Amino acid sequence: MKTPLCDLQYSELEELVAAAGEPRYRAEQLCRHIVAYDGFEEYTDLPKSFIAKLRENYFDRPFIEKSRVVSTDGATRYLFETAEGDLVEAVFLPHGYGNSVCVSCQVGCAMGCTFCASGYYGFKRNLSAGEILAQALFIARDKKDEGGVKKIVMMGSGEPLANYDNTVKFFKLLSSKKGLNIGMRSISISTCGLPDKIERLARDGFSGTLSLSLHAATDEKRKKIMRVANSHTVKDIVKSMRTFFDATRRRVVIEYILIAGFNDTDADVSALKNLLRGLCCHVNLIPLNPTDHCDLKPPTKKQAYAFCAKLNDAKISATVRRSMGSDVAGACGQLKNRTVEAEMVSKNLSKR
Ligand code: SAH
Numbered sequence: 001m002k003t004p005l006c007d008l009q010y011s012e013l014e015e016l017v018a019a020a021g022e023p024r025y026r027a028e029q030l031c032r033h034i035v036a037y038d039g040f041e042e043y044t045d046l047p048k049s050f051i052a053k054l055r056e057n058y059f060d061r062p063f064i065e066k067s068r069v070v071s072t073d074g075a076t077r078y079l080f081e082t083a084e085g086d087l088v089e090a091v092f093l094p095h096g097y098g099n100s101v102c103v104s105c106q107v108g109c110a111m112g113c114t115f116c117a118s119g120y121y122g123f124k125r126n127l128s129a130g131e132i133l134a135q136a137l138f139i140a141r142d143k144k145d146e147g148g149v150k151k152i153v154m155m156g157s158g159e160p161l162a163n164y165d166n167t168v169k170f171f172k173l174l175s176s177k178k179g180l181n182i183g184m185r186s187i188s189i190s191t192c193g194l195p196d197k198i199e200r201l202a203r204d205g206f207s208g209t210l211s212l213s214l215h216a217a218t219d220e221k222r223k224k225i226m227r228v229a230n231s232h233t234v235k236d237i238v239k240s241m242r243t244f245f246d247a248t249r250r251r252v253v254i255e256y257i258l259i260a261g262f263n264d265t266d267a268d269v270s271a272l273k274n275l276l277r278g279l280c281c282h283v284n285l286i287p288l289n290p291t292d293h294c295d296l297k298p299p300t301k302k303q304a305y306a307f308c309a310k311l312n313d314a315k316i317s318a319t320v321r322r323s324m325g326s327d328v329a330g331a332c333g334q335l336k337n338r339t340v341e342a343e344m345v346s347k348n349l350s351k352r
Pocket of ligand 1: 111113115116117154155156157158159160190191192193212213255257286287288289290291
């Protein structure tokens with residue numbers, strides 16, 4: 001099985017170059033090509049014999065672009081395909097203060113949230129650190145003329161804390177001065193709430209933004225929409241968020257999808273107030289993006305703002321999130337599912 005070159009840290013590139021009997025400065029050249037997401041045919045300053053050796057064990061690029069959809073607000077949703085045919089989604093979000101990329105960390109997802117398209121076809125595999133990085137490298141190359149990529153959001157398909165080692169290695173690759181040089185402060189990570197891993201992230205020195213996909217403030221309600229709620233209580237999760245804050249002094253974000261008539265009542269305001277008491281956090285309210293496979297509905301804009309006002313009255317810092325790119329196949333996993341489903345349809349048709 002070949003490894004993508006972008007999975008290697010700089011020290012590993014130096015070892016590879018030495019093992020191939022090449023001079024040390026080749027590591028620098030190689031690194032520049034990897035960060036530029038060049039194909040082997042673009043490695044023109046390296047000897048052909050060295051490139052031939054590289055080809056034996058490594059991929060230049062782990063993905064090719066399968067399709068993209070561009071939103072009216074400039075957000076671009078990319079669908080990448082690996083050599084094995086796995087599909088991986090990433091989104092470019094343009095901002096005047098620094099463009100960001102939302103990356104996926106798994107093919108599919110095992111967490112089983114009813115409202116989320118990513119897990120609909122189950123879990124296939126973890127992405128390697130290099131495969132996570134490659135999404136940012138591809139997009140940085142593609143959007144070079146628009147200012148490249150300055151921030152990373154781990155909010156695509158998959159659960160980053162269930163792919164812990166590769167996620168942490170991805171941060172290392174990302175922040176390398178010889179790489180994209182995107183430091184921890186410019187990284188946001190979103191989790192469905194795995195308390196032991198949240199505490200480990202704090203111990204391992206993560207100093208970016210941590211978001212928790214809470215979506216319901218009681219276990220009873222959360223179990224109705226998130227399978228992972230059967231394994232961890234909201235109290236334990238919030239406790240781990242508090243530990244994270246104490247260690248990092250970084251305010252945490254609570255993500256709360258608004259589902260009409262389900263989690264937007266006065267009782268939910270009280271439950272949130274009780275649960276979040278004493279936690280330094282901001283609540284992001286996200287009107288649900290309806291998916292093809294579930295009949296939950298978002299509230300109206302007016303209802304969403306009314307719920308937000310009630311949280312603010314209860315002294316909870318909260319805002320309704322403006323969702324970029326919702327006209328380009330919405331929330332995570334939706335573009336991939338639509339593509340898979342379109343292919344299923346075309347295969348059925350061609351069988352006839
Ligand atoms: N597994 C991680 C990260 C991936 S999901 C997590 O659970 O946080 C990124 C965010 O998108 C999560 O907050 C998730 O709950 C949200 N999301 C998924 N499907 C959605 C939908 N249909 N509408 C709105 N947000 C959605």
